[in-house]
Amino acid sequence: MVSGSVAAQRTDPLAPLPDSARRAVNATQPARPPIVFTPAPAAVRTGFEAYKDRLAARARREGVREATIQSTVPTLQQNPRVITLDRGQPGQINNPNYIPPFAPYRREHVTASLISRGQTRYADNAVFLRGIEQRFGVEASVLMAIYGHETSYGSITGSFDLLNALSTLAYEGRRRELFESEFVAALKLLDRGTPRSRLKGSWAGATGYPQFMPTAVLRLAADGDGDGIANIWSNEADGLASIAAYLREAGWKRGVHWxxxxxxxxxxxxxxxxxxxxxxxxxxxxxxxxxxxxxxxxxxxxxxxxxxxxxxxxxxxxxxxxxxxxxxxxxxxSTNYRTILDYNCSNFYALSVGLLADRIVGR
Known part of the structure; x- marks a missing residue:
């Protein structure tokens, strides 16, 4: 037997067919469709996870850097505590015409501690405060009173992650436009170089010594000590100057008491x-x-x-x-009282700020 003969190829089941035979066999077989690899369907995004796509799209439209969006939006988490606090705000739902007395609120917010600590800070920073008053035209005692009222002179500024809090409030939907705008503003602060670790504040999104919302930080954060940086989170001079900038923008009238x-x-x-x-x-x-x-x-x-x-x-x-x-x-x-209302639209708040300011300077 000659190795490789046609007879040997016919009887050896492992031997390959000649080219002519292989072409004949292939011609009788139906054509096979090409193999297409289809990935398994991704899980459908719903609820808050789907809402994050909306926030990312809005941020892009408003000019936030893609790198900021990609490093932030996927990490967002709902905060149930924020929703609980938002829905639990005090109100007189059963009797909307009821107005509680001011005296209890005043006792709680114009305290001996706030007065004495405000007096000490005011005396220690008298030269700086006179400069801020001259620059912005706003009574320095009112700046100090707002600082004391909002954060107990910087000791209580809030520990909520602003981006999680704002996205949670926006998703809840009761004031969606407001909180979406504030969320995008917070992303713009990241774009400016503010680290996320610094963006802490109240459950409602207020941050820093002045307790500004992010849109107000972008618009009004001021450099109070001349170092070229407006740091409202750990620089008291910048915080007070920023409060002054806010009140001036709101229409404070120079030389008029509240x-x-x-x-x-x-x-x-x-x-x-x-x-x-x-x-x-x-x-x-x-x-x-x-x-x-x-x-x-x-x-x-x-x-x-x-x-x-x-x-x-x-x-x-x-x-x-x-x-x-x-x-x-x-x-x-006076009309300046109404600029304090612009800071927080509550008569009790504005009155307590004015009265604390008067006590700080012994008026």
Whole structure:
């Protein structure tokens, strides 16, 4: 037998077919479709995981760097505690017309500790504060009072991760546009070089010594000590200057005090001075204010200032508020009081800031 003969190839089952035979066999077989590899379907993203795609898309549209988006958005986590705190804010749902008295709030927020610590800080930083007051036109005592009210002079600034808190609040949806905007602003702070570890604050997204929302940080963070950096998280001078920048932008009028305590006569006709306008912002807050009148006009109605009226000219336009009702201390409020309301739209907040400021400087 000759090795490799046709006969040997026919009888050896392992021997390859000749080319002609192989072509004949292949011609009788149906064509096989090409092999296509299809990846297994990815898990469908739902809920908060899907919502992260929306946040990423919005951030791109608003100019956030892709590297910032990719390093941040996938790491976001919902914070159930944030939702609990947001839904548990105090309110008078059963009786929306009920207004609690101011006195308990005042006792809690104009304390001996806040007054004494504010006095010490004010004295220790007198030269710097005079410079800030000159630069921005805002009373330094009010800056110190807001600093004390917001963070107990820097000791309580909040420990919530801002990006998780803001994305959680945006996903909840009750104020989605607000919190999406603040979330994107926080990403822009990262773009500017602020480390995420510094972006801590309240559950509602306020951060730093002034407790600014991220959009306010971008717009108003100020360099208070001249080092070329606006660091509102650990630099007290920058924090105070930033509060001053905020109030100036809100319309603070240089040289005018926020308000004065007064005594109201029993004969005052409150219906005649009632304010019938509806404010576009915080209407229930402004509804408690009377019509505007000059100090001279208020005196003519029997309103008597308690203590000094420095910083309030006789022609200054003022509105009246009686936070504890008739027969208790009332206040005449200047337009600068309303800039404090812009910081936090609550009469109790603004009054306590003004009163703390007065106590800090012994007014």
């Amino acid at each position: 308000g004065i305590p007064v005594r109201v006569p029993a004969t005052l006709n409150r219906a005649a001075i009632a304010n019938h306008l509806t404010a576009p912002r915080c209407p229930r807050v402004y509804a408690r204010h009377s019509q505007w009148k000059s100090l001279t006009e208020w005196r003519a109605l029997g309103i008597a200032p308690l203590g000094t009226t420095s910083g309030i000219s006789e022609q200054e336009q003022l509105s009246l508020i009686e936070p504890d009702g008739p027969n208790d201390t009332a206040y005449l409020l």
